[in-house]
Amino acid sequence: MKQIYRSTRAILTLLFLSFCALGGMNAQSVPFSFVETFSACDGKDDGSVQFSDKYADNSGWTVTSGYVANQAIRLGASSSQGAAQTPELNFYGDAVLTFKAKAWNASETSKKINLTITNGTLSETQITLTENYETYTVNITGVTAAPVKISFNAAVKSKNRFYLSEVKVEQTSAGDPDTPKTPNFAFAEDIPAVVQLKGGKAEVSVVASSTQSKGAVTYSLKDNPSGASITNEGLFTATAAGTYTIVAQLAADEENNYAASTIEHEISVLPESVAGVGFSFIETFDGCDGTTGEFSGSAGSKTFKPEMADNEGWVFSSVYAADKAVKLGTGSAKGSATTPTLAFTGDAVLTFTAAAWNNSSEKTTLNISISDGTLSQSSVTLEKAKYNTYTINITGVTQPVTITIEANVASNNRFFLDYVSVVQESAAGETLRDGLAAGKFGTICVNRTIEVSETEGATFYTVAGAHFNGSNPDYIVLEEAETLEAGCGYIFEATAEAITTTNAEAATATEGTNDGVIYGSLVDCKVPAGYYVVSDNVLRKSNGESTIKAGRAYIDVAAAKSMTDAEAAAPSYRRLGFDGTLTGIAAVGQATDEAAVYDLSGRLVRKAAKGVYVVNGKKVLVK
Numbered sequence: 001m002k003q004i005y006r007s008t009r010a011i012l013t014l015l016f017l018s019f020c021a022l023g024g025m026n027a028q029s030v031p032f033s034f035v036e037t038f039s040a041c042d043g044k045d046d047g048s049v050q051f052s053d054k055y056a057d058n059s060g061w062t063v064t065s066g067y068v069a070n071q072a073i074r075l076g077a078s079s080s081q082g083a084a085q086t087p088e089l090n091f092y093g094d095a096v097l098t099f100k101a102k103a104w105n106a107s108e109t110s111k112k113i114n115l116t117i118t119n120g121t122l123s124e125t126q127i128t129l130t131e132n133y134e135t136y137t138v139n140i141t142g143v144t145a146a147p148v149k150i151s152f153n154a155a156v157k158s159k160n161r162f163y164l165s166e167v168k169v170e171q172t173s174a175g176d177p178d179t180p181k182t183p184n185f186a187f188a189e190d191i192p193a194v195v196q197l198k199g200g201k202a203e204v205s206v207v208a209s210s211t212q213s214k215g216a217v218t219y220s221l222k223d224n225p226s227g228a229s230i231t232n233e234g235l236f237t238a239t240a241a242g243t244y245t246i247v248a249q250l251a252a253d254e255e256n257n258y259a260a261s262t263i264e265h266e267i268s269v270l271p272e273s274v275a276g277v278g279f280s281f282i283e284t285f286d287g288c289d290g291t292t293g294e295f296s297g298s299a300g301s302k303t304f305k306p307e308m309a310d311n312e313g314w315v316f317s318s319v320y321a322a323d324k325a326v327k328l329g330t331g332s333a334k335g336s337a338t339t340p341t342l343a344f345t346g347d348a349v350l351t352f353t354a355a356a357w358n359n360s361s362e363k364t365t366l367n368i369s370i371s372d373g374t375l376s377q378s379s380v381t382l383e384k385a386k387y388n389t390y391t392i393n394i395t396g397v398t399q400p401v402t403i404t405i406e407a408n409v410a411s412n413n414r415f416f417l418d419y420v421s422v423v424q425e426s427a428a429g430e431t432l433r434d435g436l437a438a439g440k441f442g443t444i445c446v447n448r449t450i451e452v453s454e455t456e457g458a459t460f461y462t463v464a465g466a467h468f469n470g471s472n473p474d475y476i477v478l479e480e481a482e483t484l485e486a487g488c489g490y491i492f493e494a495t496a497e498a499i500t501t502t503n504a505e506a507a508t509a510t511e512g513t514n515d516g517v518i519y520g521s522l523v524d525c526k527v528p529a530g531y532y533v534v535s536d537n538v539l540r541k542s543n544g545e546s547t548i549k550a551g552r553a554y555i556d557v558a559a560a561k562s563m564t565d566a567e568a569a570a571p572s573y574r575r576l577g578f579d580g581t582l583t584g585i586a587a588v589g590q591a592t593d594e595a596a597v598y599d600l601s602g603r604l605v606r607k608a609a610k611g612v613y614v615v616n617g618k619k620v621l622v623k
Helices: 002-021
Strands: 033-036 062-064 066-068 073-075 083-085 093-103 112-117 126-128 134-143 150-154 162-173 185-187 194-196 202-205 208-210 217-221 228-230 235-238 242-250 261-270 280-283 315-317 319-321 326-328 336-338 346-356 365-370 379-381 388-397 403-407 415-423 430-433 441-445 458-469 472-480 489-494 499-501 518-521 532-535 538-541 552-555 573-577 585-587 597-599 611-615 618-622
Touching (some): 062 073, 073 083, 093 150, 112 134, 150 162, 185 242, 185 261, 194 202, 194 415, 217 228, 228 242, 235 242, 315 326, 326 336, 346 403, 365 388, 403 415, 430 441, 441 532, 458 573, 489 552
Parallel strands (some): 194 261
Antiparallel strands (some): 033 162, 062 083, 066 073, 073 162, 083 150, 093 134, 093 162, 112 126, 112 150, 185 208, 242 261, 280 415, 319 326, 346 388, 346 415, 365 379, 441 552, 518 552, 532 552, 573 585, 611 618
């Protein structure tokens, strides 16, 4: 019977071709039709006989783990993944695929099959089967490169057996084979979406290519930003933080009839973690060596190991290794990822890159939570089979935190997580004091401990002692400070218009303190009589009514250690003198040989007018 059918089909085909050759009809205008009935399959539903082409109406089927059933193929075994691919289908344009299929029985773990086509687009890429034969219809559009093949694949490897019967493909609109075809032009899969400046620069190779077209590839940056550049070879270089869009253009390949194509890739460049950022956490998951594939099937099925992560301390639920990413969740188990403890307070920015599993019934919502503080949004919606970068602001953190990214539901909410960063930006360029000028002296008191190496704009000093002439101070001796302790007072000499810090820790002091000589204050306060303040670049003695603003300090010069000229001459010291017209600070050893002259109130004077003065410890009358 089958032989008669094939002979009849061959005769009809010859008649058809002869008719076309005689000019009766243009072959391009004939709608394409493919029919496979599997009528020669004479097995039972248990499918115990291995399938081969002799059981098909059309030769050229490619079958994995296929068996002969009753006018159908049974695909897959209990622990092997079944698949069937059609022979070559020689048509362009649009068509309709119909087929009959059913699942093995109720005991199957999965009843889903995935559909793919080598060119064009399918309206459905995953079908959920029932235990009875049903007819499924899938639209095919945009076929530009013939021939094509259509594949029917079990969604998972284990217990996903199914039957396939009566496959038809009927062309609905003809495409023009002379129209240039669209090539498969894409960026390399391992190009990062986020990079960070190091040493003022970030570099990454951003390469795009086509496995079909031979057209030349050129690169450019959208909107011509000033903070980045890209070479003809695809080497992207950034010198400033920001988000940049790379444009790759593929020239037309006329010889092989491929059209020109343009694609884009967005890269976010983060600030450096050592300059302008108080805290930085980055996880790339580049140690994961699994597969991403088509975000379906066996993608991301490799066992995840903790050493695959850049940072220790991650807590995962239902996690697997993908290609430089983790896959979280299964068809029935909720996936989640909780960061290690992040030791920062205040405000920060969370950035992560994620994609949803590619399943027609897959959910795409992720929930984001933090153990302390507030997030600008608590959920995001992913895109299936495509990575996107999401940015969430973090505010009001008062203690070390963890952040959790998890599926919204347990069933069919699988996702890939490719990159996570938490960067504290609010501390960048924090101003401790402004309105200064280089050479201006003042006092300062901060509410948390700050390393001087984390500041810019001033040199800071403590009071090591003072040189006295009797009970009157000649000058105070300064020693450079390396740390500004919380609540303590310091003298500074400005080197810029503002004093800034990159320190991002929360306040640790609410009250000022003192070391017996310098008194720091975190609130506005009066300065006791006899103590000194720095005002208009001059050390002035308080009469008990003088005030200082919060974050300043005053000095009890009388309590300072008494030092001789020789002791104060140590190379590590500097001296600050009392001068009614100018406060001068000079390296020890640069003092003048002229005798120091003081008025009776203890004030050093440059030039004595008429009156009584103290010179070298003796009262002198100047007439």
